[in-house]
Amino acid sequence: MNDPHYFELAKKLDLESFLELFASFLSRPKPPHMEGDIHRHRQFIEALDKIQFNPPPPIAPLERDIIHLKKFGFLRRDEIFEWVKLWRYMLYLKNLRIEGILFDWFAQIRFPETILEIEHRFDKEGNLKEGIYPELDSVNVSLKRTKQEIKEALLRLLSNASLLPYLIDRQIHLINGEESLLVRGGFNHAIKAQVIGRSAAGFFYVLPESVSRLKEREGALLSQITEMEFLICKELSAMMGKQLPFLGYLDKEFDRFDHYQARVAFARAKNLEFMTPSRDTKIILEGFCHPALNNPKPISVRFEKSILMVTGVNAGGKTMLLKSILSSAFLARYLIPMPILASKSSIGSFKGIAAVLDDPQSAKNDISTFAGRMLSFERFFKERGFLVGVDEIELGTDSDEAASLFKVILEQLIKRDFKIIITTHHKRLAALMAANEEVELMAALYDEKRQMPTFSFLQGTIGKSYAFETAERYGIPPFVIKEAKEVYGQDKEKLGELIEKSAQLEIELGQKNRALELELERVRQKREELNDTLEKQKEAHRHHLQRLDQRYQEAIDAAKEAAKESQAESIHKGMNNANKLLQAIKEEERSRSISNPSLKHEFKAGERVRYRQSQGTILSLGEREVMIELDEGFKLRVKKGELRPLGQLPRPKPKAPKISVEGARSAQVSLDLHGLRGDEAVEKLDSFLSDALLAGFDEILVYHGIGTGKLAYAIKEFLKTHPKVRSFEDAPAQMGGFGAKIIKL
Known part of the structure; x- marks a missing residue:
């Protein structure tokens, strides 16, 4: 890996060990x-x-x-x-x-074929195979035999009676690549040998003369092998060169x-996952863990605008959040797997990634902190489409002046398609940038009860720094903290409290939203389970009908076969078999009716029934379908098989408002138009209004239902044009709600 920028950025983002x-x-x-x-x-x-x-x-x-x-x-x-x-x-x-x-x-x-031929000439250890170069094989055999002779010669010397008094041990020692024996002084009385080394105790490592001659022969054979291999490699290299x-x-x-x-x-x-850079510049991280952390707390962040400004508690993880966002983009850029929930994350693509994290101050280069920061930003004006992270942006100068300067710099970089993450403790820059639609705010949170950072973040708000609390946690005397708060001023402290309270309200709202989402998900799952159960019941019913058809057909076929028999005994036997089949079918139907009472129950209008998780009353019955009114006020047309009898009395309908009038005894104060077409309903309503006027009623009630809304619309348009109708409105919920109208005459 020879990309210097790769290593420089990896070091800044604490990714060196992970990449190694x-x-x-x-x-x-x-x-x-x-x-x-x-x-x-x-x-x-x-x-x-x-x-x-x-x-x-x-x-x-x-x-x-x-x-x-x-x-x-x-x-x-x-x-x-x-x-x-x-x-x-x-x-x-x-x-x-x-x-x-x-x-x-x-x-x-x-x-x-040439390459395959070269590959075939080598064994697994990288030596030339035997049988391909006969001369080389012959020399290798001689070398092997010579090495064996050297070994045997040394073993004989170790057993030589005249040499035994001079041997220090009965081992063969390898000294400077030579096999030797370890002997004491005077060995020359028993053996002719060359001294090739001395031990720490002053003994001698010697190479016997008889072994030396064999070693010379071994050296000559090795030289011969080297020369042969040189020629072979030259040949193979020429083949490869083509x-x-x-x-x-x-x-x-x-x-x-x-x-x-x-x-x-x-x-x-x-156990890592891959992220491929998307075509946009959004960064959405779910469950990302920075590889440098032990037992990290996974972060989730949505960075969809141009600038993400992170404020809040000291030592609360702001810098690590910045590094995490840059690290995810860096790893995605090189398609290196990372600890993340990839299915719920998205990382955009950028022309470059830069990190302004450390203090650039250097006495050697005669540069101040702020000047170093300006050099970094000066380079950015030569680029476009970069992802940049800046830690403690106002570092090195007056925060009020820096806020004004950086506001303009950041706005110009937005125009150059930059995406920037900023951490800061100063509220002025955050306040100046908050009105910009391309800026997102995020606060590092603090646990008031435990008096320590939570290492979690809340988007959409400015965080309090908690400088006093952090100083106290790290041992600064309480009286110093108290005096510092007095110098700081009560008004600014109250502002900090308001900021924190706002953040707390955001947290509570988020918790309530999550609880509501969980409840909605539970309801959705329950609805899916009910739908699945219904589908299974329908499928079981279809299979049951198929089985019945098959069994009935078998009974009919058995009866036909019995009728064909010429002998009475055979006919009776066949009819008995047919009757047995019919009895089995009836028994199966009886058992099924017991397990499912709705199949044998005869429903009646006005009867109370259960439909799924609701209860209601039957309004009317068809051959296969039933019109029911649920207790919640809805009217539905459902299949009989979906209902269960409750065995209860009909639920009394809410009484209509009592209207004291004098008039014809045959006149009614309410009219039900359910199931009529628009023109029929209007005609009937017109007649009803005439009777009500003759009877002297000044207020009546008309039921039209909800349905598709066509009937309600026709009635409403008619009432608008009737000369004797003063006003009309939807009835109260207990009197029909949107499915009824109270009409004043």
């Missing part, structure tokens, strides 16, 4: 950036995550080898074997039983796969 852990899953070091469409890369990663595969072995970078071969150089045996490992792994991938885009990708890789385009292509394809497999393996090992 990710790099350990790579077969070889490489920059984090993947060329090409990041959404296409995501498709390959998702496909790879669905299969099981062996990770690639560690493989050295091979770019220099390609340059060397282009210049007609040759590679050593170990360098060629690095290529062999790469070829073998890519051949392994080609032989995997896979489908889709991975199969199409690997199928495009076609190995030249396949340079394929080698360069395959090396890039392996790097691409290495990017994919490392991300998949890292996500599996650490």
Whole structure:
């Protein structure tokens, strides 16, 4: 990884350890950036995550080898074997039983016969296989035999009676790459040998003369093998040099796969999820945990506008919130998996990411804190579309002056499509920016009872700093805190209290909203369960009808077969079988009626019934459907099978208002128009109004129901034009509500 900006930003965001852990899953070091469409890369990663595969072995970078071969150089045996490992792994991938885009990708890789021939000449340890180079095999056999002779010669010397008095131990020691014996002074009386070293105790490591001659032969054989391998590697390098385009292509394809497999393996090992940058600039995080924290509290934040300004309690997590937002965008930019709830999150795409976090003051560079901040912002005016985080924005100068200056700077950066997260303890800048529609406010919250930060945040408000409380928590004497509050002033303290109270009200409102959402979700689930139950009942009913049809048909067929018999005994036997089938059907129907009383119950108009979770009264009955009025005032047309008898008396309807009038005894004060067409209802209403006027009524009640609203509309339009109608209005709830009208004559 040679991207300096990558490491610089990773260090600022406390991601170094996390990224080092990710790099350990790579077969070889490489920059984090993947060329090409990041959404296409995501498709390959998702496909790879669905299969099981062996990770690639560690493989050295091979770019220099390609340059060397282009210049007609040759590679050593170990360098060629690095290529062999790469070829073998890519051949392994080609032989995997896979489908889709991975199969199409690997199928495009076609190995030249020359490359396959070179790969065949090496064993698993990187040595040249036996049987391909006979002369080399012969020398290797001689070398092996010579090494065995050296070992046997040393063992014989260890058993030599004349040498035993001089031996310190009966081991073979390896000194400077030479096999030797450890002896004391005077050994030359028993053996001719060359001293090649001395021990800490003053004893001698010696190489016996007989072994020395064998070692010389071993050295000659090794030189011969080296010369032979040089010629073989030169030949193999020449063969590889003719396949340079394929080698360069395959090396890039392996790097691409290495990017994919490392991300998949890292996500599996650490239970991480992938986020691909979206086409917009919104940042919505749900359940994100900064990798640098132990036992972190997951954060949830919606950053949809241009500026997010975070205020509130000291040491309340404002800086870590800023780093978390930048870190999520940074990891998504390089498609590195992260601890997040990906299904509920969204991270936009940006041309660049920058963090202004530390104090830039430097005596060496003769620069102040504020001047350093100005240099950082000066660079931003040369860019567009950046995501920027600024911690303690007014650092290093007067907060009132800084607030005015940064207000203008931020407004100009908004015009350059910047998205900026800011933390601050000063309220003036927040107050100046609060009216801007592109600014979101967020407050770090404080637990008054426990007197410590909650490390949680509330959007839409300004937070109190709690400087006095924090100072007291960290040991500042109470009398100092008290005097500081007096200097600060009661009016400002009250302002802080109002800010905190506003935040508390926001929290309570959020809790109530969440409780309401949970209740709504419970109701939705209950409704879905009822619908599922109804569907199951309908399905069971259909199956039951099918079974009945089948059983009836079997009974009929049995009766027909009995009728065909010529002998009376056979006819009686067949009819008995048919009767048994019919009896079984009747028994099944009887059992089903007992388990479901509504199937055998004969409903009547005015009867009280249960429909799902509600109760009501039957208004009218059809052959299969029933019109019921629920206690809640709604009228429904439902199937008989959906009703359950309650066995109760009809619920009395609310009485209409008592109207004392004198008139014809046949006249009525109420009229029911349910079920009529518009023209029929108007005609009947006109006649009813005439009777009411003749009877001297000054107030009457008309029921028209709710339904589709057409009947109510027709009645309303008629009443508007009737010359004797003074006014009309919807009836009270207990008298029909929207389904009835009280008419004054």
